[in-house]
Amino acid sequence: MRRALLPxxxxxxxxxxxxxxxxxxxxxxxxxxxxxxxxEAQEVQDVCYGYVLLVSDGDTGQFSGTFASSSAGxxxxxxxAPGCSRGAVEVQASITYxxxxxxxxxxxxxxxLSTIGGxxxxxxxxxxxxxxxxxxxxxxxxxxxxxxxxxxxPGLASELAGLPPVVLEPNxxxxxxxxxxxxxxxxDWLRQxxxxxxxxxxxxxxxxxxxxxxxxxxxxxxxxxxxxxPRLFGPPRTGATDPRDPYRPTDPRSTL
Amino acid sequence: xxxxxxxxxxIVLVLAGIGGIIALSRSGNPKDHVLRTYDVVSQxxxxxxxxxxxxxxxxxxDIRDAWKPAQELVDPGGTFLRYKDLVVAVTPxxxxxxxxxxxxxxxxxxxxxxxxxxxxxxxGTGGPIGGTRGGGPGxxx
Numbered sequence: 001m002r003r004a005l006l007p008x009x010x011x012x013x014x015x016x017x018x019x020x021x022x023x024x025x026x027x028x029x030x031x032x033x034x035x036x037x038x039x040e041a042q043e044v045q046d047v048c049y050g051y052v053l054l055v056s057d058g059d060t061g062q063f064s065g066t067f068a069s070s071s072a073g074x075x076x077x078x079x080x081a082p083g084c085s086r087g088a089v090e091v092q093a094s095i096t097y098x099x100x101x102x103x104x105x106x107x108x109x110x111x112x113l114s115t116i117g118g119x120x121x122x123x124x125x126x127x128x129x130x131x132x133x134x135x136x137x138x139x140x141x142x143x144x145x146x147x148x149x150x151x152x153x154p155g156l157a158s159e160l161a162g163l164p165p166v167v168l169e170p171n172x173x174x175x176x177x178x179x180x181x182x183x184x185x186x187x188d189w190l191r192q193x194x195x196x197x198x199x200x201x202x203x204x205x206x207x208x209x210x211x212x213x214x215x216x217x218x219x220x221x222x223x224x225x226x227x228x229x230p231r232l233f234g235p236p237r238t239g240a241t242d243p244r245d246p247y248r249p250t251d252p253r254s255t256l
Numbered sequence: 257x258x259x260x261x262x263x264x265x266x267i268v269l270v271l272a273g274i275g276g277i278i279a280l281s282r283s284g285n286p287k288d289h290v291l292r293t294y295d296v297v298s299q300x301x302x303x304x305x306x307x308x309x310x311x312x313x314x315x316x317x318d319i320r321d322a323w324k325p326a327q328e329l330v331d332p333g334g335t336f337l338r339y340k341d342l343v344v345a346v347t348p349x350x351x352x353x354x355x356x357x358x359x360x361x362x363x364x365x366x367x368x369x370x371x372x373x374x375x376x377x378x379x380g381t382g383g384p385i386g387g388t389r390g391g392g393p394g395x396x397x
Contacts (some may be wrong), residue, residue: 185326
């Protein structure tokens with residue numbers, strides 16, 4: 001019985017082929033968020049927005065593949081999406097993970113494909129997001145970096161190509177009972193001034209150390225004004241001495 | 257180097273450090289900066305609405321350059337900057353320029369809940385920060 005099942009199991013495994021690749025930056029929920037946010041922009045501006053991510057995973061191969069999401073929906077590149085008469089704007093990113101046995105570094109690059117005019121480039125995206133392609137290699141930041149890059153496109157298109165802006169509607173509905181902000185930020189002052197504050201503290205500490213060193217540095221006796229007079233050796237002198245200079249020999253014949 | 261020169265350098269360093277700290281202590285805060293820089297249109301309690309003649313990217317960039325935010329979120333309809341108990345939202349105006357909303361954390365989170373949920377907090381269907389984020393192929397090189 002068991003022997004009879006073996007060929008059938010082997011056939012099923014062969015037909016199944018390799019498992020679907022996993023997007024290393026955005027999961028399915030992230031792609032859906034991108035599509036939903038950009039769909040509103042498409043409605044206002046009649047432009048398709050999205051991203052295409054090409055991943056080459058030379059290590060495990062788990063992440064190799066081409067991934068996309070756009071205002072037309074998850075899995076659909078903006079550049080091929082139908083129904084956008086004004087054109088399309090797409091972030092095209094590429095990530096290469098090298099084998100753990102290779103000395104070559106992982107690498108990433110990106111660019112913007114735009115057919116709406118206005119000269120929108122990846123430089124504009126980097127200016128707005130403050131991120132670069134290499135940030136796509138940072139596991140802790142890559143998702144936010146790609147999201148910010150793609151979601152900045154409608155605003156940039158509005159400013160550079162003269163398209164109508166997407167205007168946010170403040171929320172007027174009551175929040176769910178469990179809704180609350182998390183990860184409350186620390187001191188703004190320290191975040192802004194921490195580096196300069198550190199330099200100031202270092203300067204003060206260095207100054208104090210130098211001050212102490214200057215007090216301990218040996219100097220020639222009597223080299224400075226106010227120092228003790230040199231000691232004189234010899235038999236004790238007798239007779240009157242000059243109170244201003246006890247070491248000055250006194251001439252008994254002197255009338256001073 | 258003579259002890260006298262060492263003393264002079266030491267005193268200059270100490271004075272520079274103390275002067276720097278005094279100058280930093282007068283640098284204010286992000287809310288004061290925004291209120292000083294842009295025109296206030298309306299106020300309701302601690303919440304302000306202001307206008308900027310510049311587009312969203314420049315206005316948000318100027319605020320970010322003046323005061324580094326703890327978190328920043330870019331949306332098709334604007335940019336959100338998060339500070340300690342302060343949410344700054346910069347959104348476009350149809351007639352040009354941008355509108356700036358200043359709110360404390362609770363009010364700002366409520367006002368912009370549909371856009372920031374899942375990023376700065378949770379509630380409803382939105383997940384916690386980082387709850388669905390990150391991942392990737394492990395340690396890079």
